[in-house]
Every structure is written in C-alpha cells, then in structure tokens.
Amino acid sequence: MGGETFSETTELAIRPPSPAITVNGRLALASGDKTTITLPGGWLPGSTAVTLQVDGLPSGSLGGGLDYLLRYPYGCLEQTVSAAMPLLYVKALQREIASTRYVNDVGPMVRHGINRVLSMQTGNGSFGWWPGAQANDAYEWGSAYAMHFLIEAQCAGYELPTYQRDAGLNFMRGLLSRRIRSSNDVKSAGWRQDASLRSYACLVLALADAPRHDWTERLREQADMMHRDSRLHLVLALAAGGRRRDAFAELKALEHAKAAFSDYDELGSPTRTSALELTAWMELAPDDASIPQRIHRLEDSMRNGRWRTTQENGAAVSAIARYIRHTASRQTNFSGQVEQSGVKMAISSEPGNGKVTLPDVDPVKLFNHGPGTLYANWQVRGIPAEGLLANNDQRISIRRSFLRTDGSTVPVETVRQGDLLIVRWQIDTQGGTLDHLVIEDLLPAGFEIENASLKTSQLVPWVRQKSNLPVRHQDIRDDRLIVFTREMHGTFDFYYAVRAVTPGQYVRPPVTITAMYDPEVESIHDGGRVTVEAVGKVDGNCSRGR
DSSP: OTTOOOOOOOOOOOOOSSOOEEEEEEEEEOTTOEEEEOOOOOBOTTOOEEEEEEESSSOHHHHHHHHHHHHOSOOOHHHHHHHHHHHHHHGGGTTTTTTOTTSSSOHHHHHHHHHHHHTTBOTTSOBOSSTTOOGGGOOHHHHHHHHHHHHHHHHTTOOOOHHHHHHHHHHHHHHHHSOOTTTTOTTSHHHHHHHHHHHHHHHHHHHTTOOOHHHHHHHHHTGGGSOHHHHHHHHHHHHHTTOHHHHHHHHHHHHHOOOSOSSOSTTOOHHHHHHHHHHHHHHHOTTOTTHHHHHHHHHHTOBTTBOSSHHHHHHHHHHHHHHHHHHGGGOOOEEEEEEETTEEEEEESSTTOSEEEESSSSOEEEEEEEESOEEEEEEEEEOBTTOSOOOEEESOEEEEEEEOTTSOBOOTTEEETTOEEEEEEEEEEEEEEEOSEEEEEEOOTTEEEOOTTSTTSOOOHHHHHHOOOOEEEEEEOSSEEEEEEOSEEEEEEEEEEEEEOSOEEEEEOOEEEEETTEEEEEEEEOOEEEEEEOSOOOOOOOOTTO
16 A cells, blocks of 8 residues: 555453452531541552442441442342342432432332342242242242242332232242141251241231231240241231231340340341341331431441341341431431532532532542531442452362363463363362352453353363262353352362463453352462463465455
C-alpha cells in the first residue's frame, strides 16, 4: 500500500487475579454533630466504586447484608431463598426509605427467586440443592426453607402454581406423618434433627392456613430437648396458627432457658439464632423494651458491614427490616452536607437526596444539621492492589498439581500450546467432618477446560476412576471450575482436564476451598505464574494467489 498506514486501538477487558471485594461501614450522627469518615485504601487504581447512603431510619445494616446476598456468586436452593426472602420485607419499606438503592424495584428479583426455587422442586414435592434434582436426593430442611419463602411470597401478593404449592405442602405433611427418628433416645442428634424438621414443617403449614395443632402441642411437651432454633420455629408456628398466648408463653420460657446443647439447628449459628429471636419478638411484642438491645447485639456481630454467611444475612436482614417497618412512623427528617476533597454536596432525608457517589477514597466529612438523627452507610467496592491471595490452611487443606495424561507430574511454570494437562486436587479435612464446601479453581487466561463430550477431545479414562470427591454439584464456566461437595471426612482426590490454548505469560490464580456456612474453614493454594509457549511461528509474508 506504499506509504499508507492504518492503526486501530482496541480496549480489552482483563480479569484481575484477585476478585473484587466490598468493605462497608455504618454510623449514626445526632442533630448538630459532624464527623470524618476514613475510607479504607490499598485498591487497584480505577477499580473502586464508593457510595454513601444516609437515611432517617437505621437502615444502614440492611445495605451491606443485602448487597452481599445479591452479589453472592452461587445459586443453590439455600442461597436463592436467603437472597429472595428478605426482599419480601424490604419491599414494604420502599416509601419509608426512599433513598436506599435496594428497594426501587424488587418485584422482578422476587419473581426470579420464585422461579428458580420452583425449578428445584422434585416429583414428590420436595426440593433438591440444584435445578434438576431427583426425589431420592431431596434436601429436607431446605425443602421447608423453600416452602417458607414461597408461602410468604404468596402472602405478599406473588402468584404460585397451585400444583407445586400443594405438592410442597403435602411433603411438609409427610415429614410430620413419618416415623420419628431415634424415638427411644430424645437426647440424640438424630432426634433433635427430626424435631427440627417437624417444627419447621409446623411453621410452614400454619403460615399456609393449615396448622397442625396436634404436632405443635406434642413438640411443646418436648421443647426442652430441642435446638433453640427449633423452639423459635415452634413459637412462630403457634403464633401463625392463632395461638399467640401460647406462643408468647413459650417465647418467655425460652428467654430463661439454658442451652441444653452446644450445637445448632441446620446451618445454624449464634447470629442466626439472634435473628430468629428478634423475628419472634417483633411478631409477638414489637414494642418490648428489649428490642433495641437485640438490634444492637445483632449489628455488633457484623464484620465489614455484613454477616458471615447467606443464612445469617438472610435471617438478620429480614428481622431488622421488620423492626424498621414497625418504627418507620417515628422517623424524624434531617438535612446535612457531605464534603470530600473540597467538594460539598447537600443531603437530606427527602426522597432522592440520600445517596452520594464519591469519586475516590479520600476522607469524607459528614455534617447533620438536624433536627432528626442521620444514619449513614458507606461502601467501597474494588480490587485489592496486593494481587494474589496468600497460601492459607484453616481446618482443611487443598493442594493442586498438574499431570500429564500418563499421570506423571508436569512443572506448570512453562507448558506448550496445545498441551492437554490433568489438574489434580488433593483435599484433607484434617480430622474433621465437613459439609457444604465450595471449591473454586480459576484458570490462567491462556487455559481452557477440556470438554470431554466433544469427539475431538482426548479422553483420559483413569481421571474419573481415581476421582473420589463426593460432588453434589459442579459448574463449568469459561474461566473456572466450581465444585460443591457433600459431607466428607478424610482425604479425597478430584481430577479434570485443561488445555493450554493461547501463547503468552499469565497469572495462575490459586485454588480455594471454603465452607459456605463456616468461613473460618478455608484453604488457599498454588498461586503463581505460567507461560504458554507457541508451537511455531506463522510466516507473515503471504505469496500472491495463496
């Protein structure tokens, strides 16, 4: 083309080796007061999004919890219900908390949650962990949790398919009519698990206007031997069934009862129990003098503006939303000012004036001109500048290695384009029995997971034969493999195939394993770099006619 030149610039999205994280904080500012908020630093330049929300009601604790639930990357039955259930209560606050960004239009999100939950229902009315589950793999406690959400959604005005609703309620009745587990030993874990299912089924049926007074009365007689969470479900079942006086008597008795056992109900924790207690008190005595103390106790268990797990966030947000809905009429308006780097912005409790997007993480000055109290919730979301997560083992270990198709080890720092590699995970529960684990293995950008269903793939028969990891569900994505496990104890192996497809130098993100309902169980391993070498160079000079 002689002296002609042409250039084009293309912007490519590059996934950082570390995921984005969110840090939250909250505060209350009395009329006439001012304060300075010091936001956390250490972010990758250009990756941060900073927001400040102010309200005339103490809704700040809702923001971090809801944000965590709505951003949670997985979607099993429990996680779907935990994310959708609080929206039923938050929707009622739309007028009172006009500034919050979470309640603008929750209807489609609730509808999506209902549809996804129904996709996990099996032929006998129960629910499985994931869509497409079979009746022989029913998740019984999760089935009660799912039906609890669906009945509450119907009461809030959402339509449910009659057949699926009735099938779910029949499954709840079946939990009550079947033989009692460990009936000769009421102190056993099996009996308490059985009582947990029955008390939750009683609550669901009572909410559906089909209370089982026979079973609620029988469970009352044995309440001293039940989990605290199970007893709270029994309290709520009595209240929903029209026996509010009996429910309040049981709630008062529970206040003075000593814990009979150190363990908790299914997926339980002290935080979730506190949230259930708050829910019960809001149902039966919403103006009790102990309610503010319960709110503070629940908020004190937050870390980085949220609670630890989806169960805790779902229960806590739902309970606090009930409290805010009850106290909304007591809101006092305020006006104020936000200042950052010399730029001043007016704020108030009026609709549309309570949310501020900040340009950076410089210190923020906050003024409340009154007359009401100002409740603020700030959030910084971004990518940490320090890069890869450090290796770490807490009550479990995972080790990743790369093998050739004959089973021999490959030094993964340098591989050739087109090489087929076998990824091996070695997992050790370190003497404990663990359940609800999630393994996430992010691939270097030059790698792809090998699809064994394609005829062109090289099949390695021994990969499946040697894998003994108890897998509940797996999710194969473009850039990662995610595996969810069943209960496990001991050492386990898992294998899958990847192919080096694109030459270049890449970050090798670490593999992680975490207990979804106990974040203190975690292992991180094998971060580094990898080079994919090109097999050969292509001659850039094309001869005429070819």
